[in-house]
Amino acid sequence: MASAKLIVALLVIVVAGIGGYAWYLQSQPKVLTIRIGYQPSTHQVAEFIISAKGWLVEEAKKLGYELKIEEHLYPSGPPEMEAFMAGRLDVVYVGAAPVVNEVGQAKGKGAPLAKIVASTNTQGSALVVRKDFNYTGPESLKGAVIGTFPPGSIQDAILKDWLTSNGLTFGAPGEGKDVTIIAGGPSELVEALEAGTADAIFVPSPAPEICELRGIGKSVVNSYEMMPGHACCVLAISDKFIKEHRELAKLIVKLHIKAQKFIKENLDETIEIAAQRLSKDWGYDLSFTRTVVEKAYKENPTALEFPWDPHEIVDSVLKYAEIQYKLKYIPIQLTCDDLFDLDLYDEAVAEMK
Numbered sequence: 001m002a003s004a005k006l007i008v009a010l011l012v013i014v015v016a017g018i019g020g021y022a023w024y025l026q027s028q029p030k031v032l033t034i035r036i037g038y039q040p041s042t043h044q045v046a047e048f049i050i051s052a053k054g055w056l057v058e059e060a061k062k063l064g065y066e067l068k069i070e071e072h073l074y075p076s077g078p079p080e081m082e083a084f085m086a087g088r089l090d091v092v093y094v095g096a097a098p099v100v101n102e103v104g105q106a107k108g109k110g111a112p113l114a115k116i117v118a119s120t121n122t123q124g125s126a127l128v129v130r131k132d133f134n135y136t137g138p139e140s141l142k143g144a145v146i147g148t149f150p151p152g153s154i155q156d157a158i159l160k161d162w163l164t165s166n167g168l169t170f171g172a173p174g175e176g177k178d179v180t181i182i183a184g185g186p187s188e189l190v191e192a193l194e195a196g197t198a199d200a201i202f203v204p205s206p207a208p209e210i211c212e213l214r215g216i217g218k219s220v221v222n223s224y225e226m227m228p229g230h231a232c233c234v235l236a237i238s239d240k241f242i243k244e245h246r247e248l249a250k251l252i253v254k255l256h257i258k259a260q261k262f263i264k265e266n267l268d269e270t271i272e273i274a275a276q277r278l279s280k281d282w283g284y285d286l287s288f289t290r291t292v293v294e295k296a297y298k299e300n301p302t303a304l305e306f307p308w309d310p311h312e313i314v315d316s317v318l319k320y321a322e323i324q325y326k327l328k329y330i331p332i333q334l335t336c337d338d339l340f341d342l343d344l345y346d347e348a349v350a351e352m353k
Contacts, residue, residue: 029066032245037072037080037092040186040281042205042296042304043121043233044093045270046259047071048277055255063247073281075185076149085111090241091252093120096231096313097320101152103338104321104330112238115341117249118256119313120233124304125155125223126208128216129200130193135220138166142178144199146170147192150183154232155223157323159202162226187282193217204232205302206278209295213288224303231313231320242344253348260308271297310345 034056038047050056051071060067072089074080077098083089085106092099092114099114106113129135133144141163149155163170163179171177182198186207192198194216201207201217211217223230235256242249263270271293279289296304307313314336321334336342 029061030064031066031068032248033068033070034091034248035070035072035089037074037083037089037094039074039076039080039094040278041233042274042278042293043124045263045274046120046235046256046306047093048273049259049262049270050255052273052276055258056252059251059255060248063251065248075187076153078150078152081114081152084114084238087112090238092236093233094236095154096234096317097154097157097324098152099234099236099339100317100321100324100334101329104324104332104334107332107334107338112240114236114339115239115242115344116234116236116310116313116317116339117242117253117341117344118235119231119307119310120235120256120260122229122232122305122307122313122316123222123224124232124302125158125202125204126219126302127159127200127202127221128193128208128211128219130196130198130217131215133199133217135200138163138168141168141200145173145180145182145197146200146202147182147184147189147198148202149185149204151327152324152329154230154320155202155204156181156183157320157327158223158227158230160327161323190216205296205304206292208302209292210282210284213292213295219301222302227316227319229316231316234310234313234317237341237344239341242341246344249344250348250351253345254352257308257349257352260306263306267297310340310342314340 038044056069057067077095080092080094081098081102084092085102099116102114134140148159160170168179169177170179170181173180186203189201189203190207190210193201193211208219237249275286275290275293279286317339324330325333
């Protein structure tokens with residue numbers, strides 16, 4: 001009888017111990033690293049704000065997560081999305097066109113697929129010509145060398161569509177087309193314009209502002225004139241990350257919306273946050289960078305806007321998909337469902353009310 005009572009007592013202790021250990025495990029924060037890609041641009045200032053304020057780490061604690069944030073800098077969208085397709089990024093601030101290119105190349109191949117969950121900015125680029133270049137209209141670009149971001153980028157898509165609509169052919173060096181196009185990142189394109197190896201560059205803010213303030217060139221056509229109201233950068237998240245960490249994905253959307261509103265309501269602080277980040281990314285003096293950023297946001301020569309609702313940019317993003325398909329950058333026509341997760345955005349907004 002005594003031995004039976006002892007066995008029962010031991011079983012109670014064991015069960016209690018198992019239950020206590022399970023409770024202990026459940027009470028421990030889930031440790032997770034989130035890898036975020038971005039570019040050195042005034043377009044993606046929402047990412048800078050979220051990072052500077054520490055919002056994601058703090059708010060994730062309420063969901064039981066202990067986060068480590070890794071931020072990875074890329075010169076433009078195509079190399080950023082190459083890293084994404086290879087599984088090295090979870091969240092990206094990037095142009096909509098590189099997302100199109102990644103999904104078009106990766107669909108059906110088992111690679112992560114980017115899902116656009118919010119808009120980051122619209123418009124915001126400009127064609128900048130050398131100071132001594134006599135630009136009188138698109139036809140004056142015949143024989144010119146124009147530098148822009150690599151194939152698959154927003155700038156590549158808009159520039160080539162605009163040249164075509166103005167009856168100009170384009171190609172790589174040596175192909176004998178009306179316009180020769182060379183590719184590069186923002187810093188090297190600014191250097192190419194300064195060195196005279198490019199007659200013009202089509203680049204996003206703050207590169208046009210840098211060129212004008214340094215006396216390298218002058219803006220002659222803005223992207224909003226080429227393609228009015230066009231989508232530019234977006235917030236995209238890996239479909240794998242959304243599936244495995246949906247609550248965190250919604251939190252990222254919520255904080256992005258908060259940051260977009262912060263830009264409108266706290267412009268001077270936004271300028272300072274952007275200047276601090278971009279002075280490091282570009283390697284420029286902080287005072288000069290602050291002047292560049294102030295020009296970009298307050299004078300706003302490239303007509304930057306910062307909406308966040310992805311529903312508003314669906315048609316524009318599908319236009320990029322059409323352009324890339326015609327250019328043979330992607331093998332298939334893509335749909336809204338291929339490129340967006342509107343449900344995630346809608347759920348996040350509903351929970352914010």
